Amino acid sequence: MEAKEFRKQIASGEFAKPTAGYCEGYVQANMFVIPKEYADDFEKFAKANSKAMPVLEIIKDSYQSKILAPGANLLNELPLYNIVENGVVTQTLTNIEEFYTQDLVFFLIGCSFTFETSLVKNNIPLRHVDMGVNVPMYSTNIKLKPVGIFHGDMVVSMRPIKKERVADACVVTSHYPNMHGTPIQVGYPEMIGIRDIHHPDYGDAVRIEADEIPLFWPCGVTPQNVLKDVKLPFAITHAPGHMFVSDKKDSDYYV
Amino acid sequence: MEAKEFRKQIASGEFAKPTAGYCEGYVQANMFVIPKEYADDFEKFAKANSKAMPVLEIIKDSYQSKILAPGANLLNELPLYNIVENGVVTQTLTNIEEFYTQDLVFFLIGCSFTFETSLVKNNIPLRHVDMGVNVPMYSTNIKLKPVGIFHGDMVVSMRPIKKERVADACVVTSHYPNMHGTPIQVGYPEMIGIRDIHHPDYGDAVRIEADEIPLFWPCGVTPQNVLKDVKLPFAITHAPGHMFVSDKKDSDYYV
Numbered sequence: 224m225e226a227k228e229f230r231k232q233i234a235s236g237e238f239a240k241p242t243a244g245y246c247e248g249y250v251q252a253n254m255f256v257i258p259k260e261y262a263d264d265f266e267k268f269a270k271a272n273s274k275a276m277p278v279l280e281i282i283k284d285s286y287q288s289k290i291l292a293p294g295a296n297l298l299n300e301l302p303l304y305n306i307v308e309n310g311v312v313t314q315t316l317t318n319i320e321e322f323y324t325q326d327l328v329f330f331l332i333g334c335s336f337t338f339e340t341s342l343v344k345n346n347i348p349l350r351h352v353d354m355g356v357n358v359p360m361y362s363t364n365i366k367l368k369p370v371g372i373f374h375g376d377m378v379v380s381m382r383p384i385k386k387e388r389v390a391d392a393c394v395v396t397s398h399y400p401n402m403h404g405t406p407i408q409v410g411y412p413e414m415i416g417i418r419d420i421h422h423p424d425y426g427d428a429v430r431i432e433a434d435e436i437p438l439f440w441p442c443g444v445t446p447q448n449v450l451k452d453v454k455l456p457f458a459i460t461h462a463p464g465h466m467f468v469s470d471k472k473d474s475d476y477y478v
Numbered sequence: 479m480e481a482k483e484f485r486k487q488i489a490s491g492e493f494a495k496p497t498a499g500y501c502e503g504y505v506q507a508n509m510f511v512i513p514k515e516y517a518d519d520f521e522k523f524a525k526a527n528s529k530a531m532p533v534l535e536i537i538k539d540s541y542q543s544k545i546l547a548p549g550a551n552l553l554n555e556l557p558l559y560n561i562v563e564n565g566v567v568t569q570t571l572t573n574i575e576e577f578y579t580q581d582l583v584f585f586l587i588g589c590s591f592t593f594e595t596s597l598v599k600n601n602i603p604l605r606h607v608d609m610g611v612n613v614p615m616y617s618t619n620i621k622l623k624p625v626g627i628f629h630g631d632m633v634v635s636m637r638p639i640k641k642e643r644v645a646d647a648c649v650v651t652s653h654y655p656n657m658h659g660t661p662i663q664v665g666y667p668e669m670i671g672i673r674d675i676h677h678p679d680y681g682d683a684v685r686i687e688a689d690e691i692p693l694f695w696p697c698g699v700t701p702q703n704v705l706k707d708v709k710l711p712f713a714i715t716h717a718p719g720h721m722f723v724s725d726k727k728d729s730d731y732y733v
């Protein structure tokens with residue numbers, strides 16, 4: 224399906240699920256929305272930690288995308304949003320129109336769902352897509368470079384990969400540096416502070432077969448994890464896995 | 479040092495050690511020498527298993543390289559050779575002139591030492607080079623595709639890589655498909671039948687730090703392992719780690 228058509232469905236309330244596996248070949252993005260007074264610091268923070276938070280677009284004084292999907296309404300064209308107050312998710316909604324003020328700045332951040340089409344085309348199947356669930360995501364002990372008020376730990380997404388395709392998965396995803404690029408950890412979740420791989424902090428658990436190795440990519444849910452430490456009074460985020468599906472093609476970001 | 483100069487030292491008997499870390503930027507090759515009657519089968523076998531045995535040059539009716547190092551004498555310009563009779567190494571020598579007959583066919587096969595310069599330039603240090611020992615190599619349970627009389631299991635070389643550089647090591651080495659390319663296994667030696675990583679089957683053991691992951695690349699010692707199963711009456715090989723250092727540059731084989 225075309226992204227525009229898909230977003231129309233979302234806006235009409237017909238779709239409120241994780242977007243992995245939908246709109247093959249289209250760039251997907253994380254969303255992070257905060258009041259203007261924090262925006263400059265966050266922009267620098269994201270730049271300093273661009274493997275986790277590659278900024279694709281910043282929208283000020285508007286709620287419409289200009290670059291990723293010109294005219295798309297960011298207030299209702301994502302499947303699910305979180306309202307975060309003082310570091311706590313207080314509401315989860317399919318529409319955030321009532322919260323919009325011109326004081327809000329929208330950050331759209333690269334998402335690893337973007338390179339999933341490429342993985343599948345290279346015969347590297349994706350368990351969460353095949354199971355029809357959300358990708359598992361974990362808080363780690365990987366410290367982000369602090370900037371201004373912002374600091375915290377990286378979140379990663381996990382995909383189990385057949386042992387003989389692990390190197391290929393690294394190579395395929397290396398071509399998408401703006402969508403997190405290569406894995407930050409290959410195997411050995413305990414090395415990055417993940418204690419129980421069967422209980423992700425965000426998203427759903429997936430099966431790992433005996434001949435598979437878990438690969439971990441930096442994840443655009445990282446800013447949401449940061450909010451737990453940096454308790455901004457108000458922020459809006461996409462709900463993990465429920466991404467903004469843009470009009471850009473993954474090939475536009477292939478290097 | 480230039481490869482030609484280095485080979486001169488070897489021919490004069492001044493150098494009989496593993497060649498990892500020597501002649502930065504020059505292509506290194508495995509050597510496998512067998513009687514003509516087996517050569518066609520072996521060529522097809524190598525082609526069918528080119529990740530383990532990428533053939534760079536075949537020399538018939540001569541003992542001199544024509545492509546990798548025109549005029550180089552393959553009988554004394556490698557540091558160390560094994561004579562293999564009925565699958566058993568019967569002699570290890572620095573010179574094989576006395577064994578040469580026109581019936582012998584020389585195969586020069588890509589070697590992972592070739593991409594080591596690239597790894598180091600990308601700030602991925604190599605433990606065996608830093609320790610001044612041979613790279614550790616292991617027999618595995620990875621079955622080769624059989625062709626004619628040839629069959630057997632793959633040999634791999636191992637390098638411990640810092641956990642945050644694992645994906646980069648995969649990407650860097652992917653550019654050298656004729657030198658084995660990407661790792662065949664990342665972490666988890668037991669998945670490919672390696673029981674004790676501290677006791678390699680060929681070469682030397684190296685230290686693995688707590689924040690390192692062992693990466694395994696297909697190895698050109700594979701044909702020597704094959705000889706243990708396919709007991710040809712006579713063959714000559716380089717001694718593992720003691721490679722033919724050619725005049726070609728690694729950049730000639732970068733894709």
